Amino acid sequence: MQTRHIFNPFEILFLRLDECPIRTHKHSFFELAYIMDGEGTHNINGNDFRYKPGSLYLLGPLTTHHFTVEKTTSFVFVCFNNIYLKGITTGNEEQHSPENWMHKLEYIFQSKQDQGEIIRNERDKPLVAAIIAGLAAEHEQGPNMQKELVQQLINTLITIVARNITIKCDAKTGGDTIALQIINYVHLNIYDAEKLKAENIAEHFNISTNYISEYFKKQTGENLQQFIINYKLSLAETRLRHSNMRLNEIAYELGFTDESHLTKTFKKYKGESPAQFRKNIRGNDQTPKFKVA
Known part of the structure; x- marks a missing residue:
């Protein structure tokens, strides 16, 4: 099976195809695949999903996939690697450090990537379309493309993806707000052993230490x-x-x-x-x- 690589921190590809030239393959990088127009099937890790205009897919390293084009399709592929992730900084604020961005992205890419489209919030779809349009406009500038602006657009797209993965977590908890908050708390503090102690989580959410695990299991099954x-x-x-x-x-x-x-x-x-x-x-x-x- 072919494994594709990129040799720049990020690459953006705009392709209009009647047939996908690459069969089942995998990457050594992260990829967001967006459908601007067209119809067909996207196979991810052996599972088939119908795609349509506005579909956005999240593909992590070593995820296998291929497209079967049924109606001429315009694809946008946003590809980025660890070099890009390490370079994400905004000023000197701790929350924008490369390490914290890496940790945030780990949370995103630990999600199931074979469950089809990533955008579940309907209100986010026009925003994603606008970001893609912005990327396309900058791409048309050629050598005059503003890389800093492109990076900000990509970072915003990643943030929207993170929000929609939270929506997936919401489905896992049956809509229970506190259980979802506990999941997000664990993800946020997974590198802080002290904050992950049951008594500290219980105190944070004002739940009895003796009851919090039972409560969480009742809502999530675990x-x-x-x-x-x-x-x-x-x-x-x-x-x-x-x-x-x-x-x-x-x-x-x-x-x-x-x-x-x-x-x-x-x-x-x-x-x-x-x-x-x-x-x-x-x-x-x-x-x-x-x-x-």
Whole structure:
């Protein structure tokens, strides 16, 4: 299977096709695929989804996909890699640091990418269309394109994607506002072990420490600590797949006691050690690995 790469921090492609020239493939980068007009089918990880004008898809590294064009289609592909992510800064404010952007994007790309269109909020669709139009206008400028403006448009698009993934979380919680807030709290504080303690989460949401896990499980089907562990392990998988971080570095960043604690937990839930997981992944794929900020 073909694996595509990009060699610039970001690339934007505008294509109008009667037939997709590339069959099932995967990338070593992140991609947002937008349909300006046309109809057909988008296969993501073996699942078929009908696409139409205004459809936006989120594709992370190693996601397999291809398009089957039924009516001439205008595609916009916004591709970006870790170099782009590391370069995202706005002033010196902590919330805009490259590291925090990377953490925010990890939350986005941990979402299921084989569930079709990413935009669930109807009010966001005209906004997405306007951003795409802005990108197209800048693209037509050729050498005079303002890269800073393009980056701001891409960052805004990413923020809209994040908001719509929150809507997906809302569906998971059955619409329970507090459960959704707890999920968002965990995502936001996943690197802060102190804030993830049950008593601190309970205090933050004014819920009894003895009841919060039961409450969370009632709303989501999963107890709170299990949810936290699963999310940490999904982040560990991302690092094992896409970075050269050592196991002790991953353990430290994700709040495990030490490398041994990470290995024991990973093996318990994944059926193999982190080292074996990485070895198997790299044995099956030769895409370049990057250092996570």
